[in-house]
Amino acid sequence: MAKRSNPQLIGGFVIGAIALLIAGILAFGGGQYFSRKEKGVLFFEGSLAGLDVGSPVTFRGVPVGSVTGIIIEYDVTKQSLHIPVYIEIDPGEFQFVSGTRSTNNIKELVARGLRAQLQTVSLVTGQESIDFDFQPDTPMRLVNVKTDVIQLPTIPSDIEQLKATVSGVLAKVSKLPLEQLIAQLGDVLQNANQTLKGASDLVANVDAQVKPLSDSATRATNQASLTLQEAQKRLELREGEPMQNLNETLTDARAFMANLNGDMPQLVRAAGQILKAANIALNQADTVLRTAQLSISPSSPVYFELVSTLREFKFAAAAVKVLAEYLQRNPNAILAGNR
Secondary structure: OOOOOOHHHHHHHHHHHHHHHHHHHHHHHOOHHHOOOEEEEEEOOOOOOOOOOOOEEEEOOEEEEEEEEEOOEEEOOOOEEEOEEEEEEOHHHOOOOOOOOOOHHHHHHHHOOEEEEEEEOOOOOOOEEEEEEEOOOOOOOOOOOOOOOEEOOEOOOHHHHHHHHHHHHHHHHHHOOHHHHHHHHHHHHHHHHHHHHHHHHHHHHHHHHHHHHHHHHHHHHHHHHHHHHHHHHHHOOOOOOHHHHHHHHHHHHHHHHHOOOOOHHHHHHHHHHHHHHHHHHHHHHHHHHHHHHHHOOOOOHHHHHHHHHHHHHHHHHHHHHHHHHHHHHOOOHHHHOOO
């Protein structure tokens, strides 16, 4: 005869199993099953690949909730398709340091620029998450559909924005008259080539014209050097040259003055000779001065020294001339003096 089961023992096992189940839920669930969740719905543009039920919902990277449902809604009347993404946010992740918790908190944050955006968690697996952050410069984009929970605005992901930018650039490029631009570019390059060729010809012509000018300048320099050498030779005191004649005239004048008291008749005759020699010396000095002005640059030191010397000789010759004329008119002035 089989032994009859004890109902009390069976009941104790059932109660114990239920207690263990509740304890496990509390231990592994962290009390989430007893906390009140804030629900919301999001509508994203573009693909939702990589976003699944259970995907994390974060605020600036900090986990605050998860995705609870992704469905495709088909409106037959309007012939439109939408993919609402339902999320739950744990209010316990937000610690209020001041003020009170209310249902208007989410609306105030949205008005300040709170937006949801898809973020890539892993490039290898392609897993996506939903991240909330403040983007006050972006418009508040909402889908005009009836929902049972609050709808939160979204913005395109970084990849979607990049795709939109690239698509816009490609669209603008496709509208450009590329064939016309290429033809104009060819014309510009051809004109540039002709301009460079003309510049090369101009440089060649300039070289051809510069060489004769350079040769002429070289010849002029050589001629100037020869002229300077000739002028230096003319300045030397050689026999028969104007400077030598002037020097000899001054020597004769000194000798005449020394012998003047001894021979009065000879003094008169010598005075006439001195007068003639002084006139010749003055004329030769003027000739030398004009020649120097034509041959030597007025700014050179040689010209300055030559002019100074000739002026001194000219003054001396003029004084001798005056003296000779006076003695010719008054021969006894040497003995009697100037009365």
